[in-house]
Amino acid sequence: MGNRSCVHRLLTAAILVVGLVMAVSGCGSSTTTSGETPRRSFTLRVGFISTGSNLGGPEGWAKNNGSLVTALTPAGVTNIEWVSFDNGPKLAAAMLGGSVDVGILGDTPALVARAAGLDARLVNQTRINLDTWLFAQKSGGPTSIKDLAGKTVATQVGSYMYRYLLDVLNQAGIRDKVTVSNLYTPNAQAALVRGDIAAYAAPAQIGPRLAAEGIPVIDKASVSHHDLYGTSVTIATEKLIAAHPDLPAVWNKARAAAVIDITAHPDAYYAFDAGVLGLSAAEAREIDPLGSYSAQPFTTEGLALLTSTARFLSAEKLAKNTVDVSSWQLTSPS
Known part of the structure; x- marks a missing residue:
């Protein structure tokens, strides 16, 4: 039990300490200053997990072909600043520190961060059945x-x-x-x-x-x-949502279009995906099945996996409490 408690402290400290350092140092840009009305046009700062600097999946596909920033224009996005992290706790810490607005990361670090007090909402499950x-x-x-x-x-x-x-x-x-x-x-x-x-x-x-x-x-x-199985999720800070309340729905609409596109053009997608993963197209098909992506923000199967993980983390004292997934979800994210 002592080892589990130590691990919990490690995970929480990684989020809180790095987040405080980023907040003090003023990492990233802000779309507003104190007392100002939030500007409509802004640069969206998106963090993701990668051992390199490339993003796969429908978001990576839309990023690569330029359709994502175009699709987000109705929400006021004029540019996307992409930031890669080698693990989820570091990304969560960056969101806590205010240098990242949206995070695409695994469910476990996202749940631990939520339980530790990260003020961010669940926008979607971008992928289920992570092997x-x-x-x-x-x-x-x-x-x-x-x-x-x-x-x-x-x-x-x-x-x-x-x-x-x-x-x-x-x-x-x-x-x-x-x-x-x-x-x-x-x-x-x-x-x-x-x-x-x-x-x-x-x-x-x-x-x-x-x-x-x-x-x-x-x-x-x-x-x-x-x-x-694991899942990956997209979360957005409450600060971002308050300033741009229509962004989550616009984001999910853009993501749904990308899912439909890669499903309609699997050969092109896997040629792209293979480059991201550093694998052959055949290997990419094996480990990244298109059935893992839904055009819907949430599925019954995905939410069941997420809820199970939340309960496990709490029972093992790896998270401060059991995250209520339904309360974490945005009520109208699509």
């Missing part, structure tokens, strides 16, 4: 989840893969027999090859590359644990 691949040490490593007892495993703490990993260990009855450490995804391959860790819970986008290097896969959410 996690559990890789084992390359040579002489475990061949099953049960074999992880007494070992050290890793993932990015605070990510949707983290939730998957903890719950998989719980279900196997070995949670208290495994040491879970924080390791950024770009460092996973070297650690598995050296034998520094027994296993790594990785996002699906690096799965094909690690598998091609001969690193064994001992589990996937998509194969054995559908209840542990």
Whole structure:
């Protein structure tokens, strides 16, 4: 239990401390000054998660072809400033600090941030059924989840893969027999090859590359644990919504158009997606199925996954409280 409490403090502190630093240093631009009426035209600051600087999915597609900023013009957006982060807690901290208006990130860090007091609303679930691949040490490593007892495993703490990993260990009855450490995804391959860790819970986008290097896969959410799929969400600060109340609906309309477009042109989308992910088009099709995207802001399946994750984080004391997803959602986001 002490380790779980420590992890909770780590996640919350990452959000609060970085956010305060950004607030004090005045990161980012503001569309208003004290006492002014908010200007109609403004630059929208959007954060997203990437190990590089590229954004995939329908938002990335619309960003790449220029249709997104055009579609957001009715809400007063004249430009979009894109900011990439290597993990969700850092993005949430930037939103808390006021340097980012909209965030596209995994559900787990978004829920932890909401429970910690981030004043932002849920605009949509941009993707559901995010897969996690559990890789084992390359040579002489475990061949099953049960074999992880007494070992050290890793993932990015605070990510949707983290939730998957903890719950998989719980279900196997070995949670208290495994040491879970924080390791950024770009460092996973070297650690598995050296034998520094027994296993790594990785996002699906690096799965094909690690598998091609001969690193064994001992589990996937998509194969054995559908209840542990992750989702990604779009959240917007209350300050932004107060100044531009029509933006969430306009954003969701633009996103819906992009979903319809990529569904109608899958070959073109996967050529683009492969470049974003650094994979072949065939590999991109495998890990990024179009069925993971809905033109609707929310689906019954997606909300069920989100609610389950919220309850898990609270029960494990990884979040300060259980986030009420229905209250977090914007009432009329589309």
